[in-house]
Amino acid sequence: MRKHWTFVVRVLIFSLIACAVITIVNYVITPKKYYEDLWPTTATYKGFYKMDKDTVDVLFLGSSHVAAAFNPQVIYDKYNITSYNLACEQQNLVVSYYWLKEALRYQKPTAVVLDLYMLYTFDPSEPLNTSESFTRMAMDSMKWSDIKWDAINDICRLDKKQTISSYIFRNVRFHNRWMELNENDFEFVILENHYELKGFSPLSQRSVASEDHEPFMTTNPEGEAEPEELMMNYLDKIVQLCDDNDIDLILTKTPSDSWDEFKHNTVQKYADKNNVAFYDFNHSDVYNGCEFNWVKDMNDNWHTNVWGAKKVSKYMAKLLQEDYAVEGREYDAQWADTKEYYQHIMDDCKISNTNDIYEYLKEINNPRYTVLIAAQTDMSSCLSDDLKKAFSELGFDMDVEENDSYYGVKSDDTVTEDAGQDALSYVGSARSKLVDFSVTSQGYYAGNACSIKIDDVEYAKQGNGINIVVYCNENRRVIDSVVYNEYLYR
Amino acid sequence: MIYISLKYYVLVIAALILYYIFPLKLRWLVLFTANIAFYAFFYKTGWWIFLLTVIFCYLIGLAIPGQKQKTGKLTFIAGIIGVTAPWLIIKNSNFVIAEILGRDPVSFIVPLGISFYTLQLISYMADVYMERITPEKNIAKFILFASFFPQLLQGPIPRYSQLSHQLTNGNIFDEEKVVKGFQLIIWGFFLKLVIADKAAIIVNTVFDNYPAYTGAYIWIASFLYSIQLYTDFLACTTLARGVSLMFGIELVSNFERPYYARSIKDFWRRWHISLSTWLRDYIYIPLGGNRKGKVRKYINLLITFIVSGIWHGAGFKFLVWGLLHAVYQIIGELTFDYRESIYEFCGIRADSRKKKWIKITGTFLLVNFAWIIFRAETLRKGILLITDMVTEFNPWVILNDRIFTLGLAWKEMVVLGAAIYLFHKIAKYQEQGKSANDRFYSQPMLFRWGVYIAAIVGIILFGTYGFGFNAQDFIYGGF
Numbered sequence: 001m002r003k004h005w006t007f008v009v010r011v012l013i014f015s016l017i018a019c020a021v022i023t024i025v026n027y028v029i030t031p032k033k034y035y036e037d038l039w040p041t042t043a044t045y046k047g048f049y050k051m052d053k054d055t056v057d058v059l060f061l062g063s064s065h066v067a068a069a070f071n072p073q074v075i076y077d078k079y080n081i082t083s084y085n086l087a088c089e090q091q092n093l094v095v096s097y098y099w100l101k102e103a104l105r106y107q108k109p110t111a112v113v114l115d116l117y118m119l120y121t122f123d124p125s126e127p128l129n130t131s132e133s134f135t136r137m138a139m140d141s142m143k144w145s146d147i148k149w150d151a152i153n154d155i156c157r158l159d160k161k162q163t164i165s166s167y168i169f170r171n172v173r174f175h176n177r178w179m180e181l182n183e184n185d186f187e188f189v190i191l192e193n194h195y196e197l198k199g200f201s202p203l204s205q206r207s208v209a210s211e212d213h214e215p216f217m218t219t220n221p222e223g224e225a226e227p228e229e230l231m232m233n234y235l236d237k238i239v240q241l242c243d244d245n246d247i248d249l250i251l252t253k254t255p256s257d258s259w260d261e262f263k264h265n266t267v268q269k270y271a272d273k274n275n276v277a278f279y280d281f282n283h284s285d286v287y288n289g290c291e292f293n294w295v296k297d298m299n300d301n302w303h304t305n306v307w308g309a310k311k312v313s314k315y316m317a318k319l320l321q322e323d324y325a326v327e328g329r330e331y332d333a334q335w336a337d338t339k340e341y342y343q344h345i346m347d348d349c350k351i352s353n354t355n356d357i358y359e360y361l362k363e364i365n366n367p368r369y370t371v372l373i374a375a376q377t378d379m380s381s382c383l384s385d386d387l388k389k390a391f392s393e394l395g396f397d398m399d400v401e402e403n404d405s406y407y408g409v410k411s412d413d414t415v416t417e418d419a420g421q422d423a424l425s426y427v428g429s430a431r432s433k434l435v436d437f438s439v440t441s442q443g444y445y446a447g448n449a450c451s452i453k454i455d456d457v458e459y460a461k462q463g464n465g466i467n468i469v470v471y472c473n474e475n476r477r478v479i480d481s482v483v484y485n486e487y488l489y490r
Numbered sequence: 491m492i493y494i495s496l497k498y499y500v501l502v503i504a505a506l507i508l509y510y511i512f513p514l515k516l517r518w519l520v521l522f523t524a525n526i527a528f529y530a531f532f533y534k535t536g537w538w539i540f541l542l543t544v545i546f547c548y549l550i551g552l553a554i555p556g557q558k559q560k561t562g563k564l565t566f567i568a569g570i571i572g573v574t575a576p577w578l579i580i581k582n583s584n585f586v587i588a589e590i591l592g593r594d595p596v597s598f599i600v601p602l603g604i605s606f607y608t609l610q611l612i613s614y615m616a617d618v619y620m621e622r623i624t625p626e627k628n629i630a631k632f633i634l635f636a637s638f639f640p641q642l643l644q645g646p647i648p649r650y651s652q653l654s655h656q657l658t659n660g661n662i663f664d665e666e667k668v669v670k671g672f673q674l675i676i677w678g679f680f681l682k683l684v685i686a687d688k689a690a691i692i693v694n695t696v697f698d699n700y701p702a703y704t705g706a707y708i709w710i711a712s713f714l715y716s717i718q719l720y721t722d723f724l725a726c727t728t729l730a731r732g733v734s735l736m737f738g739i740e741l742v743s744n745f746e747r748p749y750y751a752r753s754i755k756d757f758w759r760r761w762h763i764s765l766s767t768w769l770r771d772y773i774y775i776p777l778g779g780n781r782k783g784k785v786r787k788y789i790n791l792l793i794t795f796i797v798s799g800i801w802h803g804a805g806f807k808f809l810v811w812g813l814l815h816a817v818y819q820i821i822g823e824l825t826f827d828y829r830e831s832i833y834e835f836c837g838i839r840a841d842s843r844k845k846k847w848i849k850i851t852g853t854f855l856l857v858n859f860a861w862i863i864f865r866a867e868t869l870r871k872g873i874l875l876i877t878d879m880v881t882e883f884n885p886w887v888i889l890n891d892r893i894f895t896l897g898l899a900w901k902e903m904v905v906l907g908a909a910i911y912l913f914h915k916i917a918k919y920q921e922q923g924k925s926a927n928d929r930f931y932s933q934p935m936l937f938r939w940g941v942y943i944a945a946i947v948g949i950i951l952f953g954t955y956g957f958g959f960n961a962q963d964f965i966y967g968g969f
C-alpha cells in the first residue's frame with residue numbers, strides 16, 4: 001500500500017512540474033506588446049494591475065484613437081488628476097465593458113471617458129466588430145476572475161470561432177507562434193515593469209495628415225447613422241455599470257477622419273437620452289475649443305500625435321476638473337516619478353520631426369541612442385567643415401573623399417567608422433550584444449547603395465547622401481530613419 | 491477527435507482512480523460505468539442501434555449451445571444476418587441507391603465504430619458456434635466486452651477469449667503498466683498531431699485540388715499520405731492500448747511496422763493485424779484457405795480482399811483497392827521464382843541487405859499506389875492521379891520553393907521530417923524485436939520525467955491542431 005501512495009505522490013509532483021512548465025510555455029507563446037511597440041497593449045493592462053489600489057481617478061477606454069489621444073502624464077502634470085488609459089488597438093465595446101468591470105475591482109474612479117468609434121461598423125466580417133487577435137490580446141492580459149470567466153463566455157458565445165478552452169490552454173490558439181518568437185516573448189518579466197506611460201501610445205508623425213480636413217458643424221441635426229446592435233447593447237451595459245458605481249461617464253470621440261455629423265448626432269441623442277455628456281473633438285465647437293490643428297496635431301488621419309494628444313488631454317482634464325469635480329491629488333509618486341521618462345519619449349518624438357541637421361545631431365547625441373550611418377553614392381558634397389564639426393561632437397571623424405563609401409556606428413559609447421572607395425560593411429551589436437545590426441555602404445564607384453539593418457530588418461531610407469538610423473536602446477525600437485541629401489534636406 | 495480530447499482524458503483519469511479504489515471483484519463495474527459515461531459524453535446518436543445489436547448478439551450467443559447441429563447453424567446464420575444488417579444498410583445502401591440506382595442518398599444515423607463492433611460481434615458468435623468459447627451469461631459483462639470504450643471506435647478488433655477475462659476479472663494495480671500506458675499515450679499524441687495531421691495538410695492540398703497539382707506533387711503527397719494513414723491509425727490504436735494498459739488490460743498490437751514488409755503478403759501480416767487475422771480466421775480459412783488447390787486459394791484470396799474492401803467503405807474505389815491487394819499477392823506468388831532468378835542473375839545474394847531494401851521499396855511502392863486509389867475522391871480520380879504521377883515530369887518543384895506553397899512553411903517541413911526520422915529510428919529498433927516502451931521504462935525516473943515533459947511541450951508546440959487548423963478526425967474513426 002505504501003508503494004501505491006509513493007506512486008500517487010510522484011504522480012502529483014510530476015503533474016505539478018508539468019503544469020508549471022506548460023503554463024510558462026503558454027505564457028511565452030502568447031502574443032505580447034510592450035513599450036517597444038506603438039500600441040503596447042500588454043504593458044497597458046499588466047501595468048494597470050501594478051498601480052496602487054484606489055489611486056486612479058479617471059479611466060479612458062476605447063480603441064487606438066483613445067490610446068493615442070489621452071496622455072495621463074500630461075493630465076497629471078497640468079491638473080494633478082491621476083488617470084490611466086485602458087484603451088487598446090481595435091477595442092470593441094465588449095472588451096471596454098469587461099475591462100471597465102475588471103478595473104473597478106482595483107480602482108474607484110470618479111469618471112470614465114469612453115470613445116465611441118467602435119459603436120459603428122468597423123469590420124463587418126467579425127462578429128465582435130473588430131479583429132479576434134486584438135480582443136484576444138486584451139483579454140489574455142486580464143487576471144483570472146469571475147469577470148474574465150464571464151467575458152470569455154460572452155465572447156465565445158458571440159464569436160463562434162473562439163473557444164473557451166483556448167483561453168485556458170493558450171497553446172490551442174497560439175502554439176504555432178513557436179516560429180516567430182522573439183526577445184520580448186522571453187523577457188516578459190522585465191518588460192511588464194515598463195508601463196510608465198499608463199496606456200498612452202505616443203505617436204510622432206507630423207504634417208502627414210490631410211491638409212484640407214475641416215471639423216464639422218451641425219448642419220443636419222436630424223441625420224443619423226446606424227450603430228452596431230451588439231455594440232449598442234454593450235454601451236447600455238457600460239452606462240448601467242457606471243450608474244451602479246456612481247461614476248460620471250463621459251462619451252467622447254477623439255479627432256478622426258472616419259467620423260461624421262450623422263454618427264455624432266446619433267451619439268448625441270443617445271447621450272441626451274441617458275443623461276450623459278458627449279464631447280466630440282471632431283465637432284467645430286470642441287475642435288476649436290482645444291485649438292486643434294489637424295496637420296500639426298495628427299499622426300495620420302485617425303490618430304493624434306503626441307502634440308495633438310497634449311491638447312486633447314488638457315481639454316478633457318480641464319472639463320473633468322471644472323465640470324465633474326475631479327479634484328486631483330497633491331502628489332502621487334506613480335505619476336510624478338514617470339515625468340522624466342515621459343520627457344525622454346518627447347525627445348524621441350521630436351527627433352523624427354527635426355529637419356535641421358545641426359539640431360538633429362545635437363538631439364541624437366545621447367547615450368540612449370545607437371546611431372548608424374551609411375553613405376550612398378557621395379556624401380562628401382554634404383559635409384561642410386561646420387557639419388564635420390557637428391558630427392565630430394557625436395564622435396564621428398567623417399574623414400571621407402569625394403564618392404567614397406562610408407559607414408559609422410555609435411553604440412554603447414563606442415564609435416566605429418570607415419571610409420574608402422570600395423564597398424564597406426560592418427556587423428555589430430547594441431544593447432549589450434542583445435540586438436545585432438549590419439551597415440553597408442557603397443559609394444559612387446562601389447555600387448551606389450547602402451543598407452542599415454537591425455535584427456535583419458532594413459531601416460535605411462537608401463537615398464543618395466547621408467543615411468542615418470537612430471535606435472533607442474531604452475525603448476528597444478528605431479525612432480527615426482532619415483537621409484540628408486547634398487542640400488541637407490531631410 | 492474523441493480520443494485526443496480533454497474531456498476524454500478527464501473521463502479516463504476519473505475512471506482510473508475509481509478503478510483502483512474499488513475492490514478487485516467490482517472493478518469491472520467501474521469500467522462498465524465508464525463505458526456508459528463515454529456514451530453519454532460522446533455518443534449522441536445511434537446508441538440504441540448499437541445496444542439492440544449487442545443484446546441481439548448476446549441472445550444468439552446464449553441460444554447456440556445445446557441446440558442440434560442444424561438448428562444451431564440456423565441460429566448462427568440468423569445471428570450473422572441480424573448483426574450485419576445494420577452495418578450493411580447504414581454503410582452500404584447509399585452506394586447502391588446513389589451509385590447504381592442513381593437516386594438521392596438517404597441520410598442514416600451512423601453509430602460510431604459500427605464497422606469495428608460488427609466484426610467483433612460476428613467473431614464472438616462464430617467462436618461460440620465453433621465451441622471455442624462458452625457464451626457470456628452476464629449481460630452486463632457482455633455489454634462491457636462489446637463496448638470497451640478505449641477501443642470501441644477504431645479497434646483493435648478484440649476477440650472474446652483475449653479481452654473478456656481481462657475486463658471482468660479485475661486487475662491489480664501495477665505501476666509498470668500504468669507508466670507504460672502513459673508512455674504509449676504520449677507516443678500516440680506525437681504520431682497523431684506531429685506527424686499524421688501535419689502531413690495531412692500537404693496531402694489534402696494536393697488530393698483535394700486535383701488536377702492543379704501533378705507529377706512530383708502527387709509523388710510527395712502520396713508518400714505523405716502513406717505515412718499519414720499509418721501514423722494516424724497507429725496513433726489511435728496506440729492511444730487505445732495506452733489507456734487500456736493503465737487499467738492493466740493488454741490489447742493486441744495492430745501493427746508490426748508494415749512499411750518494412752518485404753511482400754504484400756508480409757504487409758498484411760503487419761498492417762491492421764486484428765482485421766487481417768479476423769479475415770483470415772472467419773473468411774479465408776472457412777472458405778478453404780490454401781487447402782483446396784492453387785486456383786481455389788486465389789479465388790479465396792480475391793473473396794477475402796473484396797470483403798476487406800467492402801469493410802473499408804462503400805464504393806468502387808474500395809473494391810478495386812481490395813482487389814488490387816489480392817492481385818498483387820497472386821502475381822507475387824506466380825512470379826516468385828522468376829524474380830528470384832533475376833536477383834541471382836544480378837548477383838544479389840538471398841540474404842543481402844540490398845535485396846531486403848529492394849523488396850521493402852517495391853512493396854512500399856505497390857502499397858502506395860493502392861493508397862492513392864483509397865484516398866482519391868473516386869476511382870476515376872485515383873487512376874488519373876496515378877497516371878499523372880508517371881506521365882507528368884516536374885521534379886524541379888522539389889528543388890525550388892514551390893513545395894512550401896502546399897500549406898507547410900519550411901520550419902514545419904523540418905519538424906515533419908525530423909518527426910518522421912524519429913519514428914523511423916524507433917521502428918527500426920522495434921524491428922529488432924525489442925520494445926521501445928520497455929527500454930524507456932527502464933531508464934532512471936528523473937530522465938524519464940525530463941523526456942516526458944520535453945515530449946509534451948514538443949507536441950504542444952509542434953503539433954497541428956487548434957485555431958486556424960481543421961483538426962483531422964482519425965481516418966479509421968469514420969469506419
